[in-house]
Amino acid sequence: MISILMGKREARDVVVEMRGITKRFPGVLANNHIDFDLRAGEIHALLGENGVGKTTLMNILYGLYRPDEGEIYVRGRKVNIRSPKDAMDLGIGMVHQLFRLVSRHTVAENIALEKTYVEGIIPP
Numbered sequence: 001m002i003s004i005l006m007g008k009r010e011a012r013d014v015v016v017e018m019r020g021i022t023k024r025f026p027g028v029l030a031n032n033h034i035d036f037d038l039r040a041g042e043i044h045a046l047l048g049e050n051g052v053g054k055t056t057l058m059n060i061l062y063g064l065y066r067p068d069e070g071e072i073y074v075r076g077r078k079v080n081i082r083s084p085k086d087a088m089d090l091g092i093g094m095v096h097q098l099f100r101l102v103s104r105h106t107v108a109e110n111i112a113l114e115k116t117y118v119e120g121i122i123p124p
Ligand SMILES: Nc1ncnc2c1ncn2[C@@H]1O[C@H](COP(=O)(O)OP(=O)(O)OP(=O)(O)O)[C@@H](O)[C@H]1O
Pocket: 025, 026, 028, 029, 030, 048, 049, 050, 051, 052, 053, 054, 055, 056, 057
């Protein structure tokens, strides 16, 4: 009974759900049926060895890659994220690793900069 009640509360707070995400590159299984839930207010750290598939999973959430299998839900609604613009329209931003960052900017400023590209204020 407790778990059922918790389940309802948690389901309401879930902002992003990734279910069974699988991504293959030639000769590489980068993501193997990954489940990931993000609830409002949470901060997650995705940890793992080099090449284990962290960036691939985030690139899928941000629409840079399409998953071979799996589903994504945003605020309980199944979504089809085909591009970074689709992701941004859903409120998903991405601060890229290393070379695409403005090093003097904060994380928030880098996110804001990415958003201005998508909205066409600054040409890419
Ligand atoms: N565009 C691509 N084409 C082919 N293989 C790719 C591509 N992107 C990623 N891979 C492969 O998928 C696997 C997962 O890579 P990914 O970059 O997601 O790992 P990572 O966990 O982010 O690694 P790191 O800690 O080095 O950033 C690696 O074997 C990588 O070589």
